[in-house]
Amino acid sequence: xxxxxxxxxxxxxxxxxxxxxxxxxxxxxxxxxxxxxxxxxxxxxxxxxxxxxxxxxxxxxxxxxxxxxxxxxxxxxxxxxxxxxxxxxxxxxxxxxxxxxxxxxxxxxxxxxxxxxx
Amino acid sequence: xxxxxxxxxxxxxxxxxxxxxxxxxxxxxxxxxxxxxxxxxxxxxxxxxxxxxxxxxxxxxxxxxxxxxxxxxxxxxxxxxxxxxxxxxxxxxxxxxxxxxxxxxxxxxxxxxxxxxx
Amino acid sequence: xxxxxxxxxxxxxxxxxxxxxxxxxxxxxxxxxxxxxxxxxxxxxxxxxxxxxxxxxxxxxxxxxxxxxxxxxxxxxxxxxxxxxxxxxxxxxxxxxxxxxxxxxxxxxxxxxxxxxx
Amino acid sequence: xxxxxxxxxxxxxxxxxxxxxxxxxxxxxxxxxxxxxxxxxxxxxxxxxxxxxxxxxxxxxxxxxxxxxxxxxxxxxxxxxxxxxxxxxxxxxxxxxxxxxxxxxxxxxxxxxxxxxx
Numbered sequence: 022x023x024x025x026x027x028x029x030x031x032x033x034x035x036x037x038x039x040x041x042x043x044x045x046x047x048x049x050x051x052x053x054x055x056x057x058x059x060x061x062x063x064x065x066x067x068x069x070x071x072x073x074x075x076x077x078x079x080x081x082x083x084x085x086x087x088x089x090x091x092x093x094x095x096x097x098x099x100x101x102x103x104x105x106x107x108x109x110x111x112x113x114x115x116x117x118x119x120x121x122x123x124x125x126x127x128x129x130x131x132x133x134x135x136x137x138x139x
Numbered sequence: 140x141x142x143x144x145x146x147x148x149x150x151x152x153x154x155x156x157x158x159x160x161x162x163x164x165x166x167x168x169x170x171x172x173x174x175x176x177x178x179x180x181x182x183x184x185x186x187x188x189x190x191x192x193x194x195x196x197x198x199x200x201x202x203x204x205x206x207x208x209x210x211x212x213x214x215x216x217x218x219x220x221x222x223x224x225x226x227x228x229x230x231x232x233x234x235x236x237x238x239x240x241x242x243x244x245x246x247x248x249x250x251x252x253x254x255x256x257x
Numbered sequence: 258x259x260x261x262x263x264x265x266x267x268x269x270x271x272x273x274x275x276x277x278x279x280x281x282x283x284x285x286x287x288x289x290x291x292x293x294x295x296x297x298x299x300x301x302x303x304x305x306x307x308x309x310x311x312x313x314x315x316x317x318x319x320x321x322x323x324x325x326x327x328x329x330x331x332x333x334x335x336x337x338x339x340x341x342x343x344x345x346x347x348x349x350x351x352x353x354x355x356x357x358x359x360x361x362x363x364x365x366x367x368x369x370x371x372x373x374x375x
Numbered sequence: 376x377x378x379x380x381x382x383x384x385x386x387x388x389x390x391x392x393x394x395x396x397x398x399x400x401x402x403x404x405x406x407x408x409x410x411x412x413x414x415x416x417x418x419x420x421x422x423x424x425x426x427x428x429x430x431x432x433x434x435x436x437x438x439x440x441x442x443x444x445x446x447x448x449x450x451x452x453x454x455x456x457x458x459x460x461x462x463x464x465x466x467x468x469x470x471x472x473x474x475x476x477x478x479x480x481x482x483x484x485x486x487x488x489x490x491x492x493x
Contacts, residue, residue, distance in 0.1 A: 026144060026145040027144040027145045027146045027147075027228045028145045028146070029145075030232075031228075031231055031232075031235075034232075034235050035235070038235065038238070038239070041244040041248075042242065042244050042247050042248055042249070043248050043249035044247075044249075046249070047251050047424055049191040049192075049194050049195055050186060050194040050195060050197075051186040051189055051190075051191050051194035052191065052423060052424060054182055054183040054185075054186045054194075055183065055186075055291065055419060055422070055423040056423050056424075057179055057182070057183070057212070058179050058180065058183050058294060058416060058419065059416050059419065059420045059423060061175055061176050061179045061212075061416075062176065062412060062413050062415075062416030062417070063416070064172055064175070065172040065173065065175070065176050065409060065412065065413065066413045067172075068168060068169040068172045068173075068409070069406060069409040069410050069413060070369045070401055070406060070410075071169055072169075072309070073167040073169050073170065073308070073309075074167075076167050076168040076169035076172075077167055077168060077222075079168075079223070084223065084225070087223060087225070088223075088225045088230040089230065089234060089237075091216065091219070091220050091223075091225055091227055091230055092227070092230040092231045092233065092234035093234060094175070094179075094212075094216055095213075095216060095227055095230075095231045096231055096234060096235065098209065098212055098213060098216065099231075101209070102209050104195075105197070105202065105205060105206075105209075107202070107205070107206045107209055109209060109210070109213055110145045110149075112206045112207065112209055112210040112213075113149055113210045113213045113214055113217075114148075114149075114152075115210065116207060116210035116211060116214060117149075117152050117153070117156065117214065119207075120156070121156070124160065126159040126160050129160055129162075130159075130160055130161050131160070131161035131162075131164070133165050133306045165306055170305060170306060173301060173304070173305040173409065174305050174306075176298060176301065176412060177298050177301065177302045177305060179298075180294060180295050180297075180298030180299070181298070183291060183294065183295065184295045186291070187288060187291040187292050187295060188283055188288060188292075188487045190427070191426070191427075251424045262380060262381040263380040263381045263382045263383075263464045264381045264382070265381075266468075267464075267467055267468075267471075270468075270471050271471070274471065274474070274475065277480040277484075278478065278480050278483055278484055278485070279484050279485035280483075280485075282485070283487050285427040285428075285430050285431055286422060286430040286431060286433075287422040287425055287426075287427050287430035288427065290418055290419040290421075290422045290430075291419065291422075293415055293418070293419070293448070294415050294416065294419050297411055297412050297415045297448075298412065300408055300411070301408040301409065301411070301412050303408075304404060304405040304408045304409075307405055308405075309403040309405050309406065310403075312403050312404040312405035312408075313403055313404060313458075315404075315459070320459065320461070323459060323461070324459075324461045324466040325466065325470060325473075327452065327455065327456050327459075327461055327463060327466055328463070328466040328467045328469065328470035329470060330411070330415075330448075330452055331449075331452060331463055331466075331467045332467055332470060332471065334445065334448055334449060334452065335467075337445070338445050340431075341433070341438065341441060341442075341445075343438070343441070343442045343445055345445060345446070345449055346381045346385075348442045348443065348445055348446040348449075349385055349446045349449045349450055349453075350384075350385075350388075351446065352443060352446035352447060352450060353385075353388050353389070353392065353450065355443075356392070357392065360396065362395040362396050365396055365398075366395075366396055366397050367396070367397035367398075367400070369398075369401050
């Protein structure tokens with residue numbers, strides 16, 4: 022993560038946010054992983070009764086709620102990575118490369134079988 | 140998200156990753172929200188039986204596994220945001236501002252009560 | 258829960274299972290709620306890339322895996338309820354009655370709107 | 376599941392609940408697995424910022440909320456099992472036997488290592 026990056030900016034803002042509230046004591050990796058999970062569920066809840074097609078066409082007010090949930094997930098993810106000392110951007114780049122090797126385009130083209138074996 | 144940002148870089152890489160595999164057909168927001176959830180659970184699983192203190196001091200090999208899971212969560216989050224047309228960085232900045240209003244530092248200092256009411 | 262009930266039988270078996278392994282020390286409600294979550298995600302993972310129709314027609318070997326995951330969820334749920342001193346069957350009966358009042362059949366007939374507002 | 380069992384009683388009540396509301400159309404296994412997940416997260420949310428010790432001593436009003444969430448998880452679990460044609464009690468008994476073989480009491484006594492390898 023370079024000093025100018027998005028994820029760095031968020032990391033710094035969240036450090037300050039927690040510092041001025043004395044919330045670091047609650048931000049153990051264990052607790053943060055739970056909070057991340059809860060936010061992810063709140064995000065997913067918006068889609069639970071929708072058809073796949075409906076999930077692609079949210080109404081404007083629902084989209085605003087969903088954007089807020091996406092943000093919550095990112096904020097806890099950045100915070101958890103920071104507390105663990107993990108460079109999130111570097112880890113993500115590395116994972117994309119791993120996935121490219123695991124799923125060669127010519128072998129998995131158009132197939133969900135690689136995902137699920139169903 | 141500016142053209143040079145971390146999140147933009149990941150978004151572009153994931154678009155290409157999916158395009159060359161013809162996987163867009165599976166990447167409905169509904170399905171992606173489920174995949175994001177599953178990855179978040181795999182991340183949290185590393186912490187489930189640890190004490191808070193243990194979760195702060197992972198062994199090196201465990202840390203590498205955790206970093207991989209953090210990456211998976213970010214990749215699905217970026218992909219889901221992209222399919223929904225949400226600017227994830229802008230949404231996150233906006234959410235930090237909202238949270239700052241919701242939790243004034245002088246009123247919630249050092250208190251978990253604002254989180255949970257316990 | 259009467260002495261002969263399914264849930265009582267499972268509760269007793271799980272108490273004994275934990276006792277002979279000295280695992281009660283790990284079974285705090287916090288930890289058990291995390292374990293329950295992880296198992297639920299493993300269950301959901303089987304459905305993440307399937308269409309709604311496909312999820313209704315699992316292959317036999319997949320069904321056996323899914324049955325195992327359903328069992329895992331129930332076992333942690335019974336265990337967590339026991340540690341909290343909650344009568345799970347009584348709570349479930351009570352919740353069905355609450356839901357019947359919340360969702361009057363004649364007003365929500367055939368509508369997912371009550372679920373999601375979409 | 377015998378005709379008198381707890382889980383059978385709940386299964387029958389939920390079938391009727393869904394039938395009179397014409398909600399079977401929404402109750403695909405995929406959707407129900409998502410709903411189960413969301414309820415489990417709402418349950419876990421009660422514990423996210425608590426210490427292990429605090430999670431063992433909930434206040435009375437919190438306990439009532441937690442009991443409601445435990446019930447929600449059970450109801451969706453019973454419903455999902457029913458839609459899949461899985462005998463939940465039989466699956467749970469079978470899983471306890473499998474776990475007993477996987478974790479011999481004399482080898483895992485008092486150890487969380489079997490859980491997590493940490």
